[in-house]
Amino acid sequence: MPPIDESTDAGTARAAPVSAPGSRAGTGFDPGADTDCEDTLDLRLSDELIALFAGGTFSRDGTADGTADGAAHRTTVGAVHGARGGSPEETPDADDLLDRVGGWGPARTIAGALHLVPVRAGRDLALVHRWMNDPAVAEFWELAGPEAVVEEHVLRQLDGDGRSVPCIGVLDGTPMSYWEIYRADLDPLARHYPARPHDTGIHLLIGGVADRGRGLGSTLLRAVADHVLDRRPSCARVVAEPDLRNTPSVSAFLSAGFRFSAEVDLPGKRGALMIRDRSLRDLL
Template structure:
């Protein structure tokens, strides 16, 4: 028997509420009081049978998306949905929302569903930015797209019962909290970047001008709690230490607010950060991280969502653990509901 999360109402990224009512195993989903789709479900299992009984005629693709979202959120053990009575449209098939099943029917795969960029991604994907190679300091890598501004990712975590979102760092808005976080003894022990407001302003301005990295603020229910630095690995200092692909990304992570610490919070924000980076450019096949080799707690958190400890190696400033997560591994496990 797979796990079932009781969720009669599930917030959607656009702020509306997805409401579910059930009669036995017959489910009706509605948005803003308007019924969207009604379906019956089979026994809870890795492959879940879904029999569509009624579907909104105006936008059947959206109705099927809503059903998939609610089912994957409330049944984390289900890896695929096998449809009967599906009002198939070319748009559903072309988008990858549904795919052919081995028996000739149609299915929605959890691993494919979470790779659909909308509605989680709040900005365009890097897929639209052409690949134009350049050579800098003996390293050949693609020119990077302009950095986004504002909120870039938003998703409701059904298990935590909170919104997790990412926005780009604003120096004027975030300098004081960044300074406070970096001067916390717990953070300073591993980051070794404590200092004054002036020092941190200069540091953030330098990062803002660097096209190879992107500074993000993590929020729970719109409250800032963490700083993330995402970088293109090819032209980063980590590049020479492994065979970096042109679109590999890396992450540095700092949780600044004490009341947002804990394994249950990491289990929300860490998959969200990785999810955003994989959505941001579908050419990204791997995400890496290089915590200090003695940072056992962070290494454990990374391993829990699929990162593999490839090796330990020496940076000039620290002994580091090389942690790597492939796109396939992440979406096969899908720690997103």
């Protein structure tokens, strides 16, 4: 299966992709009342989660195989990758589980402005396919092969209910990374850790070899994690689960202000559960 977290880079050895899809389970946690970073579990399922489980089943990579009638989420992006400084535009459905990722605007970094532009299959598949066939990426994402393999992975998210949004990371006008922003509490990952409502997961793939191994992954991870916390007030934690074997990725998350929480056994890999807490963002 694709890694639940691929490699970024940490300024050391060769870096691989940075993250991939997770698991699901909601809990009765009030983000506004969070004052510490304890990973506790409340077994009360939220009404939102119960409704989602009632509406469909889930595939092994954490995306929806079926959803309730009328729950499909589609996003239209009006941005052109090559247009410098242009903000992505989005026309989401009324129900949006991730607060309209395409309309978040730029995340400011020391490397430039990063826009998360939701993927359009016809426009972006060839680029994502090329990145996935890089041997360093394929080792962890496991999506190498014909374009149909990547197409199935991406369309499963685009045709789902919006709990996972695949995006192209456009840095100062240049598409250079692939991201998946997803509801970790509604993903199969939540079966493997004490999830809290609105936990948001991120998966990152740095596309170009020239952008790896120089600390850029850490810079982007910190910026996007904080962007999630800024744009999703109900989210108290950003989570990731890179493969434990992917040392550059784990190191990148630590450098980006995530803390190591636990080792988790996931389908196809043993992951390092990494968490960036809203309450600790100014300290880490």
